[in-house]
Amino acid sequence: MNFNNNKVSAPQLGSIILLTVVGTGILTLPRALAENVGSDGWLLILLGTLLSAAVVLIHSHIVKSFPNKGYMEIISTCLSKPVAYIVVALLVVYFIILNGFLVRLFAEVVKLFLLLRTPIEIIIFSLLLLGAYLARQGIETLGRLAELLIPIVLVPSLILFLLSLEGGDLGNLYPILKTPIPNILKEMPTILFSFLGFDVLLIFGLYVNKPQKIAKSATRAILFIGALYLVLNLSVIVKFGVPQTTHLIWPTISLFKTIDFPGLFIENVEGVVMGIWVLIVFMSIAPILLVKVILLQDLFSVKDNKCFALPLLPPLYFVALWGASLAESYAYLDKFVTYTAPIVTLGIPGLILIVMTFKKKNKKEGEPNA
Amino acid sequence: MMLTLIITLSMFLTACWDKTEINDRAFVLALGIDHIPPSEQPKEDREHKALEKVLGEHAPHYRMTYAFPKQMLAGGEPTVENIIMSSVGENIYINERQMKARVDNQLFLGHLKSVVLGEEVVKTPQMFREVLDALEKDPLISRKVNLAIAVGEAKEVLNVEPKQESISGQFITDLFMGEDRTNRAPVADLDQLFISLHDNSNAAIPRLTGAEEELKLGGAAIIKNYEFVGWIGELESMGLMILKNETDIFVVTINADGINIPYQVTEIKTVYTIQQKDKEIKMLIEIEAEGDIVQYFFDPEEDVLDPALLEKLEQEVEKKLQGIVMHTVEKLQKDLETDVLGFDTYIKRHNPDLWAQVGKDWVEIFPTVEVEVVVDAKIRRVGLTK
Numbered sequence: 001m002n003f004n005n006n007k008v009s010a011p012q013l014g015s016i017i018l019l020t021v022v023g024t025g026i027l028t029l030p031r032a033l034a035e036n037v038g039s040d041g042w043l044l045i046l047l048g049t050l051l052s053a054a055v056v057l058i059h060s061h062i063v064k065s066f067p068n069k070g071y072m073e074i075i076s077t078c079l080s081k082p083v084a085y086i087v088v089a090l091l092v093v094y095f096i097i098l099n100g101f102l103v104r105l106f107a108e109v110v111k112l113f114l115l116l117r118t119p120i121e122i123i124i125f126s127l128l129l130l131g132a133y134l135a136r137q138g139i140e141t142l143g144r145l146a147e148l149l150i151p152i153v154l155v156p157s158l159i160l161f162l163l164s165l166e167g168g169d170l171g172n173l174y175p176i177l178k179t180p181i182p183n184i185l186k187e188m189p190t191i192l193f194s195f196l197g198f199d200v201l202l203i204f205g206l207y208v209n210k211p212q213k214i215a216k217s218a219t220r221a222i223l224f225i226g227a228l229y230l231v232l233n234l235s236v237i238v239k240f241g242v243p244q245t246t247h248l249i250w251p252t253i254s255l256f257k258t259i260d261f262p263g264l265f266i267e268n269v270e271g272v273v274m275g276i277w278v279l280i281v282f283m284s285i286a287p288i289l290l291v292k293v294i295l296l297q298d299l300f301s302v303k304d305n306k307c308f309a310l311p312l313l314p315p316l317y318f319v320a321l322w323g324a325s326l327a328e329s330y331a332y333l334d335k336f337v338t339y340t341a342p343i344v345t346l347g348i349p350g351l352i353l354i355v356m357t358f359k360k361k362n363k364k365e366g367e368p369n370a
Numbered sequence: 371m372m373l374t375l376i377i378t379l380s381m382f383l384t385a386c387w388d389k390t391e392i393n394d395r396a397f398v399l400a401l402g403i404d405h406i407p408p409s410e411q412p413k414e415d416r417e418h419k420a421l422e423k424v425l426g427e428h429a430p431h432y433r434m435t436y437a438f439p440k441q442m443l444a445g446g447e448p449t450v451e452n453i454i455m456s457s458v459g460e461n462i463y464i465n466e467r468q469m470k471a472r473v474d475n476q477l478f479l480g481h482l483k484s485v486v487l488g489e490e491v492v493k494t495p496q497m498f499r500e501v502l503d504a505l506e507k508d509p510l511i512s513r514k515v516n517l518a519i520a521v522g523e524a525k526e527v528l529n530v531e532p533k534q535e536s537i538s539g540q541f542i543t544d545l546f547m548g549e550d551r552t553n554r555a556p557v558a559d560l561d562q563l564f565i566s567l568h569d570n571s572n573a574a575i576p577r578l579t580g581a582e583e584e585l586k587l588g589g590a591a592i593i594k595n596y597e598f599v600g601w602i603g604e605l606e607s608m609g610l611m612i613l614k615n616e617t618d619i620f621v622v623t624i625n626a627d628g629i630n631i632p633y634q635v636t637e638i639k640t641v642y643t644i645q646q647k648d649k650e651i652k653m654l655i656e657i658e659a660e661g662d663i664v665q666y667f668f669d670p671e672e673d674v675l676d677p678a679l680l681e682k683l684e685q686e687v688e689k690k691l692q693g694i695v696m697h698t699v700e701k702l703q704k705d706l707e708t709d710v711l712g713f714d715t716y717i718k719r720h721n722p723d724l725w726a727q728v729g730k731d732w733v734e735i736f737p738t739v740e741v742e743v744v745v746d747a748k749i750r751r752v753g754l755t756k
Contacts, residue, residue: 113509115388133375167561174719239561243568247506258513258561 012143014217023284025194048191049226063205072298100319168238396475399539402435402524404488483543554604609698
C-alpha cells in the first residue's frame with residue numbers, strides 16, 4: 001500500500017464529515033421539524049448540534065487513543081476478536097442499507113426535476129459507478145475532493161438563501177417556545193438522524209496525519225452543519241410559515257423555487273440548486289462507500305482494498321430499489337434508522353469507551369505494584 | 371479495469387432520454403382554466419358513453435387555454451405570433467396530453483408566468499382544490515406564477531388581444547409586475563396563495579376583467595373554505611392591502627374647504643393589537659401613514675406650510691384612510707364573513723392561549739370581533755410651491 005497516497009489532513013476529514021452529513025438531512029429536515037414542533041425547530045437544531053458535537057468528541061477520543069489502529073482493531077482490542085468480526089460485518093450491512101436509501105432518494109429527486117424519461121435504474125447505476133470509481137481512488141482523493149467542493153457548494157447556497165429571504169415574513173417564527181417539552185424530547189431522534197453520517201469519523205480516523213487535531217476539526221464541522229441547518233430551517237419557516245412547510249415533501253427545493261430576483265440572469269434557479277445538490281449527495285454517498293470498502297478490507301485482512309468497490313454495487317442497487325415508491329422508501333428508512341442508528345453511533349463507541357476507561361484504571365492500579 | 375470502467379461510463383453518458391431542443395419547445399406564458407358545466411359540454415364527448423361504462427364516469431369539465439408566443443419565419447422577417455389554443459378534458463394533465471396531438475412543439479410550463487381561473491372554477495371547491503394541487507405538485511411550475519380570477523371565463527380573458535402588447539400572456543404578467551403595479555388588487559403569486567390557503571383555507575385573489583381590447587387588474591375574489599363567496603371592489607382591495615402591509619405608494623383624495631387634494635402615501639404601516647376582556651375580543655388596528663400633498667390650489671388663500679392647516683389636512687387624511695379601512699373590514703366581516711385580514715394568524719402567533727379557546731369556532735367568532743381603527747397620518751412634503 002502506498003503510504004503517501006493514504007493520508008488526509010484533519011481539516012480534510014472535517015470537510016468529508018460536513019458533506020457526508022449534510023447530504024442526508026438537508027432536504028426533509030424543515031418539514032419534519034415543522035410537523036412536530038411547529039415554529040420551535042430552531043431550538044431542536046441547537047440541542048441536536050450540541051448533542052452531536054458531544055458524540056463526535058467521544059468518537060474522536062476513541063480514535064485518538066488508538067493511534068495507527070483501524071476501527072476493526074479497536075473493537076477487537078476492546079471487545080475481543082469474534083465480536084469485532086460480527087460488529088464489522090453488521091456495520092457493512094448497515095452502511096449498505098443507509099447508502100442504498102440515500103441513492104434512491106437522490107434518484108427520485110433527479111428523476112422528478114431533471115430526467116423525466118430516463119429510467120431510474122440508469123440514474124442509480126451511473127451514480128453508483130462514479131461513487132465506486134472515487135472509492136477505488138482511496139481516501140486521499142476523497143479528502144481533496146471534499147475540500148475542493150466545499151466552497152463550490154457553500155458559496156452559491158448562501159447566496160441563494162439570502163435571495164430566498166425576499167418576501168418572507170419574520171412573524172412566521174411566532175409563537176416562540178410554545179411547544180411542550182415532551183414533544184421536543186420526542187423529536188430528538190429526528191434531529192439526530194439529520195446529523196447521521198459523522199460516524200465515518202471512526203473509520204477514517206486512522207488515515208488522519210495528525211490524530212490529535214481530529215476532535216477540533218470534527219466538532220467544527222458539526223457546528224458548521226448546525227449553523228447551516230439553522231439558517232435553512234429559519235429561511236424555510238420565514239418564507240412559508242408552518243402550515244405550508246408541513247405540506248412540502250422537500251421544502252428546501254421549494255424554497256429555491258420561490259426565488260424571483262429582478263434582473264437575475266436566470267429565471268428559474270432550480271438548475272443551479274439541483275447542480276449543488278447533486279454534488280452534496282454524491283459526496284455523501286461516496287464516503288460511505290469508501291467506509292464499506294475499508295471495513296471489508298479489515299474484515300478479510302487483505303492489503304489492497306480496491307477490489308471491494310465494484311462488488312458492493314449490486315447489493316446497493318437492490319437496496320435502492322427496495323421500496324416500491326418514494327413513500328415506502330421513506331417509511332423503511334425511518335424504521336431502519338430508528339432502531340440501528342443509536343447502536344452504531346452511540347452503542348458500540350459507548351462500549352469501547354467503557355472498556356477503555358476500565359483498562360486504563362487497571363493499568364494505573366497495576367503500575368505501582370509492578 | 372480502468373479502461374473498461376471508462377468505456378462503460380461513457381456508454382451511459384451518451385444516452386439522452388430527455389433531450390429536447392430549445393426551439394422545439396412552446397413556452398406557455400399564460401394558462402387559463404375554466405369549468406364547463408355538464409349541460410354545456412360538446413355533444414361529441416357524450417359519444418363515449420360505452421367507454422365510460424368501462425372506465426367510470428369522468429365528466430370532462432376542464433377547459434384549458436394555453437397562450438404561448440411562437441416565432442414564425444414568414445418571408446425572411448421573423449415575427450412572433452400569439453397563439454391561443456383550448457382543449458377540454460377531465461383534468462389538467464389529460465388536457466396537456468390532448469394538446470400534444472395539436473401542437474407541433476412541446477408544451478413547456480417551466481416558464482409559465484400567469485394562471486387565470488374562470489369564475490366557475492372557484493365556485494366549485496372540488497375543482498378549485500384539484501387545480502391548486504396540480505399547480506403546487508408540478509416540479510416545473512414556479513411558485514412565483516401569478517394567479518388571477520377572471521370575471522366570466524378565463525378563455526375570454528386570454529383571447530383579448532391588448533392594444534399595447536399583442537402577446538396576451540406577457541401582457542397579463544406585466545400587469546402584475548413592475549414598481550408601479552396597481553394597488554387596487556392584492557398581490558398574489560402562487561406562493562402567497564398556497565401559504566394563505568394552507569393556513570386557513572381563505573384567500574383574496576386578484577380579479578382580471580377583460581374588455582374589447584383591454585384587460586384590467588383590479589379588485590379581488592374572496593375565497594372562503596376554498597369556495598368563492600364574493601368580489602371586493604378596487605377601493606376595498608386597497609383597504610385590504612393597507613391592512614396586510616402589502617402596499618406603500620398610493621393616492622387618496624381628501625376634501626378640505628371645497629378643494630380636492632390628492633394625498634400621496636409614501637409609507638404606510640399597520641400594526642394589530644389584541645385587547646381581550648373576558649370573552650370579548652377586540653382588535654385594535656393602528657395605521658401610521660406618511661405622505662406628500664402633491665397638489666393643492668393655485669395661489670391659495672391659505673399657506674400650505676402653515677402647521678395649523680397641515681394638521682387640519684392630516685386629520686382629513688386620517689378620516690379618509692380610516693373610512694376606507696373600516697369599510698373593508700366591515701365588508702369582510704359582515705357581508706362575506708371571511709377572515710382574509712390575518713386576524714387568526716395574528717392570534718395564533720401572538721396569543722396561542724387565546725387561540726386554543728377560540729380557534730375551533732373562529733368562523734363564527736370572526737364576524738363578531740369588535741374592530742377599532744386608529745390612523746395617524748403625517749404630511750411630510752408639499753411639493754415645490756406654497
